[in-house]
Amino acid sequence: MKNKKKVLKNKKILLGVAGGVAAYKSVDLVRRLKDEGASVNVIMTDAAKNFVTPLSLEIASENRVCSGVFDDPMSHINLPREADIMLIAPATANIIGKFANGIADDLLSTCFLSFKGKVVVAPSMNWRMYDNPIFQENLRRLTAHGVIQSGPDKGTLACGEEGIGRMADVSEIIETIKSAFSKKDFFKKKVIVTAGPTREYLDPVRFLSNRSSGKMGYAVARACIRRGAEVILISGPSCLEQPHGLKSFFRVETAQEMRDAMFKCLTETDVVIMAAAPADFSPEKKEKAKIEKSGKLSVNFKNTPDILSEAGKLKKKPLLVGFAAETGGRLDRAKKKLIQKNADIIVFNNVTAVGSGFDVDTNEITIIRKNKELSLPLMTKAAAAEAILDAVSDGMKKHAKSRRVESQD
Numbered sequence: 001m002k003n004k005k006k007v008l009k010n011k012k013i014l015l016g017v018a019g020g021v022a023a024y025k026s027v028d029l030v031r032r033l034k035d036e037g038a039s040v041n042v043i044m045t046d047a048a049k050n051f052v053t054p055l056s057l058e059i060a061s062e063n064r065v066c067s068g069v070f071d072d073p074m075s076h077i078n079l080p081r082e083a084d085i086m087l088i089a090p091a092t093a094n095i096i097g098k099f100a101n102g103i104a105d106d107l108l109s110t111c112f113l114s115f116k117g118k119v120v121v122a123p124s125m126n127w128r129m130y131d132n133p134i135f136q137e138n139l140r141r142l143t144a145h146g147v148i149q150s151g152p153d154k155g156t157l158a159c160g161e162e163g164i165g166r167m168a169d170v171s172e173i174i175e176t177i178k179s180a181f182s183k184k185d186f187f188k189k190k191v192i193v194t195a196g197p198t199r200e201y202l203d204p205v206r207f208l209s210n211r212s213s214g215k216m217g218y219a220v221a222r223a224c225i226r227r228g229a230e231v232i233l234i235s236g237p238s239c240l241e242q243p244h245g246l247k248s249f250f251r252v253e254t255a256q257e258m259r260d261a262m263f264k265c266l267t268e269t270d271v272v273i274m275a276a277a278p279a280d281f282s283p284e285k286k287e288k289a290k291i292e293k294s295g296k297l298s299v300n301f302k303n304t305p306d307i308l309s310e311a312g313k314l315k316k317k318p319l320l321v322g323f324a325a326e327t328g329g330r331l332d333r334a335k336k337k338l339i340q341k342n343a344d345i346i347v348f349n350n351v352t353a354v355g356s357g358f359d360v361d362t363n364e365i366t367i368i369r370k371n372k373e374l375s376l377p378l379m380t381k382a383a384a385a386e387a388i389l390d391a392v393s394d395g396m397k398k399h400a401k402s403r404r405v406e407s408q409d
C-alpha cells in the first residue's frame, strides 16, 4: 500500500498511568497507540505499580518507564517538552484532584503543570467516587481549562457494582486522541452519513443483499466526528462497532427504510454523504410465509427508491456526496452520475480492484467534482475518509455561498 497516512503517525504521546484497577488496560492502550504509528513514553504513579508492572509497560512502549521526580532531575521538563499530547489513562480521583488544584508532588502531576499542549484524561473509579461533588467539581475545573475528557462508561465495575465509572474503551480513548489532533473544519456542521448494505426480502427469512460491510461509511462518520461535526449515521445491517460521539444512530434494513430515515433527518442538514450500498432492486412482492421449496422459482423485481436522485432534487439541497461502486474502471459512469443526480461530489471506486471496495480495510478512490478529479492511491478507509472530507470541506464553502444567494432570491 503506497499511502499509509495515519492521524497518529509520528505523534509523541506522554501517557500517565495512575493507580486504578483499569491500569492493566494501559498495556493494550500502549500497543494500540503504537500500531497507529505513535511513540509512547509512560509515566507511572507509585500507586499504579500495584496494578501493572513497569516492565510490562516498558516492553509495550519500547521506552524506559519513568516514575520518580528525582530519578532524572530534568524529566519533569524534558518529557512534557518533547510530547505532542498528554494522556492519563486511567485517571484516578486523586490525580484529577491534584491536576485541578495545581498540586505537583510527583512526576505525573509535575509534568501536567509544565506541559503546554492538549491533555486527555480517562477517569476511572467506583461510581460512588465518581458521583462525589468534590470530584465532579475538580473534573469540571479541568475541562473548563481545556482538558479533554474521554469516558467514563456505565457498566459493571471492578467491585461488581453497576454504575458509571468504567474507563472508556481503549478504542474510544484512541478516537479522542485522534480527534484532539484533527482540524475542526466541520465544527457544528450537521452531517448525515449512510453506510452498509440493505436487505430486500423475498419472504420472512430470505433476502437479496450485497457485499458492503459498512467500513467506508463508518470511517467517514468517525472522521466527521473528529473534525467537529454533529453526525447522524444511518446504517444497514453491519457488525461494526458504532462510532463514539454520534448524535444519532439509525439501524435500517431495506432501501425504503434508509430513504425514509434520511428524509426524516434532512432538515437543517449541511452535508449528506451516502456511502451505503442500498439495493437497486427489490422483489415486487414479499411473501408473508416462507416460500415452499418447489421446482422453479421466478421472482419479479421493482426498482428501489433512488435516494441520491431524490435528494438532488430538493430545493434546499444539502451538499451531496454519492458513491459509485463499479466493477471495472467505469469512471465515465461515475461522472455521468454526478450530473444526472445533481450531486456535488461522487466518490468512485472499482470494487473488483485488489484491496478496494467491499469488506476490506483499504480503498482506491477517485473523487469527482464538477471541474475537478482527484485519483488517490490505495489507502486505508480511514485515510480515504479524510481525503473525501477535505473535498467536502472545500465544497462546503462554495455551497454555503450558493445557498445564501438562493435564499435571497
Ligand SMILES: Cc1cc2nc3c(=O)[nH]c(=O)nc-3n(C[C@H](O)[C@H](O)[C@H](O)COP(=O)(O)O)c2cc1C
Pocket: 017, 018, 019, 020, 021, 022, 045, 046, 047, 048, 091, 092, 093, 094, 095, 124, 125, 126, 129
Ligand atoms: C484495590 C484498589 C483499587 C483502586 N481503584 C481505584 C480506581 O479505580 N480509581 C481511583 O480513582 N482510585 C482507585 N483506588 C485508590 C487509589 O489507588 C488511591 O487513591 C491512590 O492514592 C491513587 O494514587 P495515584 O493517583 O497517584 O495513582 C484503588 C485502591 C485500591 C486499593
